[in-house]
Amino acid sequence: MTQAPQAPLASVFPAPTNGNSFSYTQEQSEYIDKLRKGSYDFQWLNDPRPNWGIRSKMKNPDRGLTLQDINNAYAGIPEDAPEYRTMAPRGAVHDPDVPDMGYQYNQKYQVWADNVVALYEEACARQWSATRDIPWDGLKTLPDDVERAVCQIATLLTEVEMIASDFPAKWLWQMNQHFHEVKMFLCTQAMDEARHLEVFRKRALANGGGLMRCLTGTEMFLKTILHAPTYIQGSFLMHVLGEGLVLDIFRSGEFLARTKTDQEIFRLCMQDEARHVSYGTMHLKYFLEHHPEREKAIAEMHQLAELAEMGIPGFLTNPFIIEPLAVLMGNGVDGIDKGMEAVRLVWVRMREEYLNRCELAGFDRRSVTKVPVEAPF
């Protein structure tokens, strides 16, 4: 097992200690002397530089004071490229010698989406609890084949959902705090996905079934997302493609539910997932529209998409995915043939909605994609 590298603590905490007594810096000592004489600094009170007198107005008191409200009042539109790499809030005054945080994503086009501020507020307003808000007492004993199908899908979703927490966690600290709304939205996404893991794990273990099989192919796709070399690549793989597919699974899950409990689980997850997909779609659009080398960026994204799209047929020709779906759709193994008709519908819808989202982002995949229009079965 490897150990985490040692942090250069001395560079963070340079103040030396002297035996049992604490040593103050020259500046601290001078200030302490002033305090002992009853004199205060008050520089913060008299500093003329802060933009003072801001009074953000609630556009809608029913909702409360939103990010849009405060952005309308002050420092609302982030610059394309902030001068500093600091955690100082956008619009605040800061010391000229603040340390460089080492952010890698300092350009707006690398992280921004025009809907991200609204999506953050929406996410906060629509949080729910997997413990409290699911009618768990509505579960009822299902035939073994149907319960197994539910549990296989629940296992898959328990497995895949946390990628959308791990992925933003990996990139968050590398994003300049100037674009705090993006970071805040990604935090809501991480929480959403933690809740999805929670709710599907609970579902698998709550009704006489259990956790079932996880597949190498799924893990490989998750690894591709987690280890994507850049944020835009990972965001495309996860927000647009992966979560787009899962959004359709959630929608299908609500459609297939045999109990109110399952229906509520899928409906609530569907809402969350749709926010993530909306951010990803609009981020792709912003990225491509504002990239300094737009044509090159589009070409690179096409290369990525061509490889990634193979995941769609891979996902929908996997017996551990489509057969449980078909059993649920057919209400049992006896109805699997009928259920497969619905799986074919899901294939068409997944492909179509993915291509629609790409189109919306100004990224034409419809004319070049090799994903078959219809299921090959």
Add this chain to the structure above:
Amino acid sequence: MPQFPSVEWFQAVSRRTEEDKQKFKLLGYVDADVGIKIDGNGAGAQSYLLKFRDYGVKSVELAKDLRGADFSIEGGLDAWSEMVRNIKANGEADIEHSLNRLTMADVPLKLVARDQLQADLFYRFNQSFQAFFNEAAHVPTEFPIAEGARK
């Protein structure tokens, strides 16, 4: 007693959301212009534009077309009436009659949107839309003769 469908009926459901505002507040606000298109058994289509704002519906209007809607849910009078009857019978839509379920396969209802981002609003605010229609359980409703005639 308002007839389904009519502006008065949708307004009556909207009033219910006002009366139960705390419940809708817990679900989260909604910003969406939703079209409802109801094909009336050969008697032509009726379109309604419902402007969802905050925790309820700000306005309901009979619309000539639904180009102003973010998305619309479209289907025949029979399907719509069955959904409302089901809600009234069960106090809420049962698992066979949720909005998502009825639109999933494009029949009997269909989700129509200008683009995918607008269509995604249906998913993002789905629980609020379902809760809105579930309020129909509490609205005295007269069903149209055309729909009743099919029985």
